[in-house]
Each structure stands twice: as structure tokens, then as C-alpha cells.
Amino acid sequence: MKINWSKYSAPLAFYPLAGKMIPWFGTVAALTIAVGLYIGLLVAPTDFQQGEAYRIIFVHVPAAWMSMFLYVVMAGWAAVGLGLNARLSFMMTQAIAPTGAMFTFLALVTGAMWGKPTWGAWWVWDARLTSELILLFQYAGVMLLRTSIDDQRRADRASGVCALVGVVNIPIIYFSVQWWNTLHQGASVSMTAAPKMATIMLTGMLLMTFGFWMYSLAVILSRVRCVILERESLQLWSKPSSVAEAVEVR
Amino acid sequence: MNQPGLWEALRGIVWRDLLLAMRRRSDVAISVLFLVIVASLFPLGVGPEPAVLRTIAAGVLWVAALLACLLSLGRVFTADYLDGVLEQMLLIPQPLPVLVTGKVFAHWVVSGLPIVLLSPLLGLQFGLEGEALGTLILSLLLGTPTLSMIGSIGAALVLGVRGSGLLVALLVLPLYVPVLIFGAGAVTSSMAGVGGEANLSLLGACLVLSLFFAPWATAAALRIALE
Numbered sequence: 354m355k356i357n358w359s360k361y362s363a364p365l366a367f368y369p370l371a372g373k374m375i376p377w378f379g380t381v382a383a384l385t386i387a388v389g390l391y392i393g394l395l396v397a398p399t400d401f402q403q404g405e406a407y408r409i410i411f412v413h414v415p416a417a418w419m420s421m422f423l424y425v426v427m428a429g430w431a432a433v434g435l436g437l438n439a440r441l442s443f444m445m446t447q448a449i450a451p452t453g454a455m456f457t458f459l460a461l462v463t464g465a466m467w468g469k470p471t472w473g474a475w476w477v478w479d480a481r482l483t484s485e486l487i488l489l490f491q492y493a494g495v496m497l498l499r500t501s502i503d504d505q506r507r508a509d510r511a512s513g514v515c516a517l518v519g520v521v522n523i524p525i526i527y528f529s530v531q532w533w534n535t536l537h538q539g540a541s542v543s544m545t546a547a548p549k550m551a552t553i554m555l556t557g558m559l560l561m562t563f564g565f566w567m568y569s570l571a572v573i574l575s576r577v578r579c580v581i582l583e584r585e586s587l588q589l590w591s592k593p594s595s596v597a598e599a600v601e602v603r
Numbered sequence: 604m605n606q607p608g609l610w611e612a613l614r615g616i617v618w619r620d621l622l623l624a625m626r627r628r629s630d631v632a633i634s635v636l637f638l639v640i641v642a643s644l645f646p647l648g649v650g651p652e653p654a655v656l657r658t659i660a661a662g663v664l665w666v667a668a669l670l671a672c673l674l675s676l677g678r679v680f681t682a683d684y685l686d687g688v689l690e691q692m693l694l695i696p697q698p699l700p701v702l703v704t705g706k707v708f709a710h711w712v713v714s715g716l717p718i719v720l721l722s723p724l725l726g727l728q729f730g731l732e733g734e735a736l737g738t739l740i741l742s743l744l745l746g747t748p749t750l751s752m753i754g755s756i757g758a759a760l761v762l763g764v765r766g767s768g769l770l771v772a773l774l775v776l777p778l779y780v781p782v783l784i785f786g787a788g789a790v791t792s793s794m795a796g797v798g799g800e801a802n803l804s805l806l807g808a809c810l811v812l813s814l815f816f817a818p819w820a821t822a823a824a825l826r827i828a829l830e
Contacts, residue, residue, distance in 0.1 A: 435823075483780070484780075487777045487780055490773065490776070490777040491777050493773065494773045494774045494777065497770060497773060498760060498761070498764075498770060498774060501761075501764050501765060501766055501767075501770055502764050506830075507827055507828065507830070510827040511760045511761075511824065511827050511828070514756075514760060514820060514823055514824050514827065515760055515774060517820075518756055518778070518820050519777070519778070521778075522777070522778075525781070
């Protein structure tokens, strides 16, 4: 069966599809996060250096990964929108930004909670922390630029350019622990080398990452549905009474 | 009809912008005075111990330069946007990024160069001497054009947007951070006797990258603002 993917670039067609996908992603997210937390908090052994405090990494590392990943995805949708002039791409950009900002904030807060017992300070001005903080400002900038421009088309395109320009920060965050001598430890997990941590810890962390990923998909899709309804409110199909019908007609 | 070549167009834009700036000299004076006042506030707030001042000199002067650049960003495009000249510039057959480069260069001459020229004086106020002072001047000379280049992207994005003055700060300041780190780092490491060459090279790299990429982004942002 051949699926016509470009069909779903129309908000009218994407709206019901997103609605069908949300429960799946949501359920998978809830299950994986539950198992991940169980492994992370109860099964994984205590670290011989950091004691119990290290367990925050099961939230911290996945949140930090997602914060960078979502920014790249957001910028990617902005590039698609600017290049192909697709409305739905900009709606995705708008829907991703708050979730990305939330994960950035979560990474910073959990990092501070880990830093206090381990480093003895809530915050240090090292390269990775600073660049992650800047990422938070960039999310804020993209969102604020969108809300301060009244013309929808211009708001989309301007915040898209803004998001694309900010992508330079992502490699800086990612490689900051290698480029500079920092207090923040280097990467414990990499694609090319064997991970420097016990398998059970790695399993927990990867499960949490997968769970956060699925959670992001579920939340972003529900937000994009709201954005679609908001923006297409002048279209006949998106009137409250006809949404149900439109979904059934599909 | 003879069309002006690329260089002539670039020269024309630079000359026009410089001329306009010279007709409104007080605008230029404001951002320079701002820099001097901000830099002079720190010794009053922190206290006049020379040792303390020398330690914070690099950071304070660089942050002050950053803010002065930020303050002057509104002047790059706003006047031309309001009286419609910018719209005409978009129709010029020469590539828009080249014109943008010309405008940003003129803006740097008017608002960045005075900072560089004034920095020895401010550096002396903070007790910088010899090699450290030279590094400060050099780092500002390499860094301020980068600030103008990056700033022009933000300035173009917020053209005609309400609250644009504050918004541009939020968009641009995060992107200024690398320049600030390398610039202040160059001065600090030359004071420590290590020599600022590594940081100066990184500043140069930032300048080259921004010279190459920023005009394209600014041109795209201008087209979005005026479509």
C-alpha cells in the first residue's frame, strides 16, 4: 500500500491523524517512563563514587538530550517551512518550542539538584551549563518573537529564521565538555565507544530517553492540534460543531 | 542605462549611510557616551581598589561594549524601513547580502570603531597596561564587527515589531556570548602572561564565520519583514 505522505501536510488531513496517534505515543511514554524510573530508582546499583545522588541522571541526561534534539527538530521544521512554504511546518515549529524549553529548564534544574551534593554548588559557570542556559534563552527568544509579531505569516517566518540562526549553539553545547576543561563530566555514552557505565544504568537511561521522546511526540501532537484549530478557525471544517464530522468524513 | 557594479553599489551604500550618520552626530555620541558612563559606574559600585578593578576590567569593558552595540542596533535599518528606502533597496539588482554587508560595515564604522578607539582610555581607567591594553584593543577590533554582523540579523527580524528594542536584546545577546567569552578571555589570559593569541584567533574565526553567514540571514529576515 502506498501512502501519499504529502496529503498529511494539509492541516485538515493531519488533524485527525494526529488525534489517532496521540493515545499510542502517550501510552508508550507512560509505560517506558514507569519502567525506566523503576530501573533507575530501585534496580540500578548505588554508584561507588557519587552514592545515591547520581540517580538524578535518569531524568537529567534524557532531558538534556531532548532539549538539544527538540531544538534541532524545531529548526528543521522551520527550514522546511521556509523552503517549501508549508503551513503545517510552522505549526510544528510553534508546537515544539514550549516542550523543548520545558526540557531545557528540567535539565538545568535537575543539574542544579545534582550539583549541590556532588560539586557543593547549585550552579557553576562552566561551558556546558552556560550554553544550556543560553539554549533556554533561545527558546524564549523564538517564542517571544512569534508572539510579538501580529501578522501570522511574518511571525512564522521571522521566528523560523531566528530558530535556524540559533542552531549554531547546539554543537557548542554538545562538544563543550570536550573543547573546554570543564567541571561538568564528559560524555559517558557515545555511539562509537563502549559506554563507561553499568549496563543496567544504561538501560534505565535509554528507556527514560525513549519515554521522554514519546512523551514529546504526544504533547507536541496535541499542541499542534490546538494550533491548527486556532489558526484555521476561519475555515469551515474547524468550527467546533464540524470538527467531529470532518474527522468522521476522513 | 548603465548599471553600477557590485563594488560601486557597496561603496554607494557605505558612503550614504556614513553621510547620514554624520548629519545626525548626536546619535553616534549617545552610544559612545553610554559606553563611557556604564564603564565608569563599575568602579563606583565595586570600589576603587586597583587590584579588583584590574581583575574585572576585561569583563566589564566587554559587557559595556556589548550593550553599546546593542543600543545602536536600532539605527541599522529602522530609519530606512520607516521612510520606505529599504523597500527600494530590496529592488536593487545587486544581491541583497552585499548591500546588507555595506550597511552593517557603515554601522560598525559609526558605532563599533568609536568603541575600539575609546578602549585604551577606558582600559587605563581600570588600570590595564602594556600588553593587556593592546590585547583589549585588538580583541575589540576583531570582536565589534562580529557584534554588528550578528546584531543585524536581530535588527532585521524585529523591524517594525512592537517592543522591538527589548526584543532584539533577547534575540541577540545569547548569540553574543561566544564573542564576549573569547574577547574577555583574550585580555584575561594576556594579563595572566599566557598570551591572548588563542582567544584572538577564535575571535577572528567568529568574525569570518559571521561575515560569511550573517548577511544571508539578515537578507532573508529583511525580505520577510518587507514582504
